[in-house]
Amino acid sequence: MTTVAPDLEIPIEDIKAGKRVTEYHLMWWAFRRDPLAVLSLVILLGFILGAIFAPNLTPYPEQGRGDPNLLEKFSPPNQGHLLGTDYLGRDVLTRILYGGRSSLAIGFLVVIVAVLIGVPLGAISGYYGGWIDNLVMRITDIFLAFPPLLLAIALASALGASFTNTMIAISFTWWPWYTRLVRAQTLSLRERYFIEAARSIGVPSWKIITSHVLPNVMTPVMVQATMDLGGAILVGAAVSFIGLGVQPPLADWGQMVSIGRIYFIERPWYAGSAGLAIFLVTLAFNLLGDAVRDAADPHTRRVVDVGR
């Protein structure tokens, strides 16, 4: 009954035992076989856990929160300070762990807000069509007409430089992509007979959107969201780099690169390690996004006809 490509180990016993196999099971099975995916997941979990448990991991939690330690200014990497200290004598590794809090939080919050605004709008726009679609699409066009970084910078400077405002500003530039993605998916779903069948039965429109449209667009949204986490962190770092994002004494990777660049030639460990953190996290999210996309696509996942 079950035909499976030989190169993917699927718990056939479970399937035979009547365990239900959903799309998400298949995605997970394909995902965990991808070494790059697992590596990036490990890197990301490291940064995330490091950020969450920063106070317990570092001997200098007060420096992470911003207290200066002027006696040890610019000490190069050594036993007590694995990545050296910054211009106020604070441990760079501690600052990176604490900086991960704001950078990762910006990444996740931006994507969550963008998904929450963009996905329902896209589904409504694609499902109803007509003037609603026109209105929503023209609004997204307006937002997409601005270069995203420029719009984020303009909004952040208008709202005032702070963590929350950076988050809001970047979310504003991000949601239209989800609206367009979901709208396109919804348009193609609408042509399938099951939506028409639901309509002919008399299922109300809102229920068709919530029970038929949204679950069926979640896979591409998940892929896009994973990829965007890296991008959002990068934009967040850029906004902080020019001083419109997270303000000292709070730590932020973009801000650390910005301050550290002044001393970069003589003391590369400061800006260098913050830049490396941004690089690693962004790269890991991109690789993760690639892996999720491959796992979501039946053609690249190399699983054939499971359970048929």
Add this chain to the structure above:
Amino acid sequence: MFASSAGMLNRHQKQVHALDGIDLDIYEQETLGIVGESGCGKTTLGRTIIGLIAPTSGQILFDGQDLVNASKDAKKSFNREIQMVFQNPYTSFDPRFTIIKCVSEPLKIHTNLRGAALTKRARELLEQVGMPGEILHRYAHEFSGGQLQRIAIARALALNPKIIVLDEPTSALDVSVQAQIINLLQDLQRQFKLTYLFISHDLSVVQHISNRVTVMYLGKIVEQNTSEAIFEGQAHHPYTQALLSAMPSVVKELRRKQIILEGSVPDAANPPKGCNFHPRCPVAMPICSIAEPVLDNSGAGHPVACFVVNPIEKSTDEMIQ
């Protein structure tokens, strides 16, 4: 009549008469076959009857009540009476829904059945169409086209409808499976006293299942008669004759001389003047490109829309002169 939009912000609207002057009666417990080539409006007709498309003008009467201008509550009750089975069983089911969710969807909207009673009814429906009740928790992609079409029929039966619109229910299936589905439909019709509107371009299937046949061409009815009459030599409209001549047969005596139609179906947005069929008609007369024939019994004893069949009235004749 439908507005087809073109151009930026729909400034230039063109009117397309996807269906025009359709006058159709369906009697209780009969099977009315609708035939015609692709793009002639068969599916649009089905979708209009079931309420997926609102006609720009005209009436659809069900037991004497108008479906088009009915109140919201009345429409909901009509939803129960008229169901549809779609052409492609593979896209007829939400890939994220289990079979029980698919089959019980109409029950959840229109009845108070929940929980165990709902499961029981879903199981019963599946058994009626010859599917085992154990499949309730599986997904649509686990089934073949024929099995899916059975499940689609189960879903259509869920609310005990009076009419089922069958939109080419067998065209996506293997020939052997087609026969099974047709037989199932006939059994169910007898059992539940169903009325079918059977839309198809497969003439042999239509001949097998229909009591009456309506032939459509470019949004209009060109001929209507009982199935026996049409398929046994009583086809009068030149288009019907051409369609029938394309029907293959294994019996040599039954093979008809093929009438090859030139060209293709004209654009519905820009139909020819006069009779829609005249540019391709092998027996077209001068009048055909000027006046539009109406469905009329006078020439053949059953409704045909053709000047060749029906005697041209004097007044029309004079008009041409």
